[in-house]
Amino acid sequence: MNHMLMRNNPANDDGMTPIVIPGVEVEMPALVDCGFPPYKDGAMVDYISTTFSAEANYLCVKGYSSLGTGKAVCLSSGTWSETDLVCSVSSHSSWQQVVRTTASTTPIHQRYDLKDRISKTCKPEVRVKADFSSWSRAAYISLYGVKKITKIWGMTVRGLTKLSWDSFQTSPQREYELFLSAGKSTYMFMNDSGNETISTMHLNITWFVKNDQCISTSHSSDTGSVLTSMSEGEFDPFFDTYQVDDHNNTVCGQRSADVSHDGRLAFYPSPYWFIRKDCSSGRQHVLRWRLTGEFMNTEPRYCTMSWCPDTCWHHVFDTKASPTNKDKHIRHLFRGVQYGHNIMLKVAHVIAKAREVILFDGHVTIGVKEFWLPADKDAFSSGSLQAWMIASTNGRVVQCIHFPESPRVKEIKEEEKHSTWFLDSRQWDKVLTIAGTGTVLSGSKSTLLSKINEGRSLRVGVLLTNEMYKALEVDSVDVSRNGQIAVNIIHNVDMVLRQGDNLGFSDTCRMVSSIITTEGSYKMYRYNIGAGGNHSIVTGVTKIEWFIEL
Structure with a gap:
């Protein structure tokens, strides 16, 4: 009996074209898939497919200089070829x-x-x-x-x-x-x-x-220049949060609470704290409250807003991106945080740097520093309220609005909002990794201590047994006489895991302060102003990573 020989189009790895014989089952080779291209610190990667012969192209992000072509190919072995691209930090x-x-x-x-x-x-x-x-x-x-x-x-x-x-x-x-x-x-x-x-x-x-060297010497104060800088991820590090009005006519920067002191450089006997809001309209507003929660006054001033752009941030992701781009960009955020970088977020009127970043269940969720409402106006008032905000790459934005210096919550609201995500372009070095028991896994405590003694910036990452990873901003560092190190993280929002593996607020929008040590301990104090709190020790810590900015 004659058998018709038919050739299909794809070629084998050796270049030979397979022969298909009707009526005869032939075992076809499994589809080769190289998976996500490897993360390269200082670079973003673009690709359409991850199967055999697909190409990935790496490009150094803003703040890094490039050398090499940046091309990688998915090989028949199921791995990506090495790219010759080298991304070096431009501004130290x-x-x-x-x-x-x-x-x-x-x-x-x-x-x-x-x-x-x-x-x-x-x-x-x-x-x-x-x-x-x-x-x-x-x-x-x-x-x-x-x-x-x-x-x-x-x-x-x-x-x-x-x-x-x-x-x-x-x-x-x-x-x-x-x-x-x-x-x-x-x-x-x-x-x-x-x-x-x-x-x-x-x-x-x-x-x-x-x-x-990332801070530009530009002191431009007009709204157009400030908006242009912000669209490129160039935020002024002096402010904790920023607000842009509905019509893009005014940009305001907020500073968190500072405590009053007199001309002799001492605290007032009956102190108050104050919030500043500097606006590109030329107006500055100061909101003053007693530390017991009693409103004092607001003071409008006129001044020139000095804007000092930070050029070491790059745009990574926005929630309006197509599904194809979404996965690769979220992955870039994931890996960037695991390399010590921080996140800046723009959502609605508010722009803020993350105080805490949580990687969990395929998404990135951040909590930002407390800010004051209204966020879309350049003025404070006696009715101004405090607010916490968390946002996730799944599009969820949750905001807790509460009365000043009080455990009373006015509203917790959750919305689907468009958000834009930026990643820090500075270089961070992981100088120490310890197990939850305090055992050193890599690096050394002495190296970490020497960098702290140089005044360096420090970030901490904690991996839990449920695969949740927390990256935290450090406010101060204490060193014991025997050389152990404790980092202090001051009043973050208390994010809790809710139904559907989503992070949200507790019913009272508690704050949380933390102490994490090189001995492996992770202690928390959850509290509401005026309502006390409780101590706890975080269990299920797999490892703690310590990053120093280079």
Whole structure:
């Protein structure tokens, strides 16, 4: 019997064309699929298919210079060929120790040097390292200034009082720190009833100023230029959140709560805290509240908004993208966070940097720093409200609106909103990985400690046994006398896992402060202002990663 020989089109891996004989079953080779192209830090990858002979093209993101072609091919082995593309950071940052003040003396030329660095640079970041009797602390300065030429002061963000270097007090109070270049530090502790205790001590204090080559020297203040910068991911790091009005006529930047102090650089006996909103319209608004929740006043001012664009962010994803692009871009966000990078989000009127990033169930969810409403107007009022917001790459945006300094929630609302996602383009180095037991898996504690002593920026990533990964912004770092390290994460929104594996708020929109140590402990204090809180220890920690910005 004659058999007709028929050839199909696809070729075998060896280039031969298979012969198909009617009536005879022939085992066809399995389809080769290389899976997602490997992540390359500093680059985004574009591809249409992941099967045999498909091509992937890598391109260095903004903030990195490129060398090589960036092409990779899916091989018959089911792996991607190596790309020769090299992405190198274009703009490095460094922390420079400027002043070493002591309880007895501070050289006057060092004070002048510190004053020049913070007054002639476009809103630089400042840190201090203070030595206490039982531990030392490296803290981020949220607000600073110069008084009478040589008196430099800096204030930390609000914290909670600690029992030791690695644990909160049983009933923690709010804590505010004010550092002076004369080697003097003033501490104020306040309970929920508004009763404050103020104490002063003399310390050895080291001051660091960041030489950030990512910050542009441009001081443009017109709305058009600011909007153009923001559309390219160039946000001013001085502000915690930004608001754009409905008609794109005004851009405003908000700063979170700072505590009042007088011209003698000490806290007021009956202190209040204030929020600033600077707008491209030339108006600045200051909202003042008592720490007990009592509204004081609003003060409109007129000033020129100075805008210092940060050029080290790149656009990655928006929720209106096609399904094909969506998966690859979410994956890029995933891997970027796992390499230490942070996220900036634009949703509706609000733009903000993530305080906490959670990778879970194939999506990225972030919580942003607390901000004040209304977000789409340039003015505050006595009826202004505080708000937390979380957003996910699945399009969910959840907002909790509550009354100032109070556990009373006005509204929790969930919506589907268009959001745009940016990723930090700086280079972060994972210097230490430990198991939940504290066992060192890679890197070294001594390397981490040396970088902290240089004033470096620090981020922490925690992997839990349920495969949830948390990446956290660090506010301050405490070092024990035996060299163990504890990072302090101050008042994030308390995100809880809800039905359908979605993250949302607790019914009371609790805040949470955390302490994570190189011994493997992860302690939390969940609380509502005026309603107390509770302590807990996070269990099921698989590993903790420590990243230092290079």
